[in-house]
Amino acid sequence: MQPFTKNDIKQHAVVNEQSVEIRVDLPTTPLKTQQWTQQFCEFFHFSLSDADWGADRFQALVTTRPSETHFQCMLCIEWLCEAIWLEPIGTQQSPSAIYQYLQSA
Template identity: 40%
Template sequence: MQQLTAQTYRAFLHKQDDIILVNADIPATPLKARQLVDALCDGSGFTQLAPDWGADRYQVMLVKQDIRCLLCIEWLCEAVWLEPTGTTDIHRLWHTLQAG
């Protein structure tokens, strides 16, 4: 699969119901997980807040102006997704990610 970069991240995003799937390879290491988040943030203009690591998951809050979402990487279910938080809805998050 092609690597997610700041220039290519939009091609990896797929809106499904109330989440946005990131159709990229599951990061194999913590460093690769941070690089994936960095590429997504570099391309979309989001800023990362403090990450939260668990035994089989990584979550980090992403913020751009008044838009907030949670990026989740779950190794057990082998999935990466974004979910809107607070007053941000899925349509606004999708539009913001597509606009860069």
């Protein structure tokens, strides 16, 4: 896995019907996944909680920090699907709102 930048995320974010896909290389180990998510959260001012590991997936709740526009979404990394994406939580958020947040951060 190559190191990534904030611009990599912004350039490779794609809005889908139900999520924002982030088309970058997937982390290859649990440690690299932890490092990737930590860096991602630092770039976009997210707090990470409720991390859940499965055999071929990682999911965690990401929440904007108190000083930012408040919203939550689910960060999903699935190795079987070879994908990383953010899913809105609740009816207050939409994939396009998440995308706009990423682009403006």
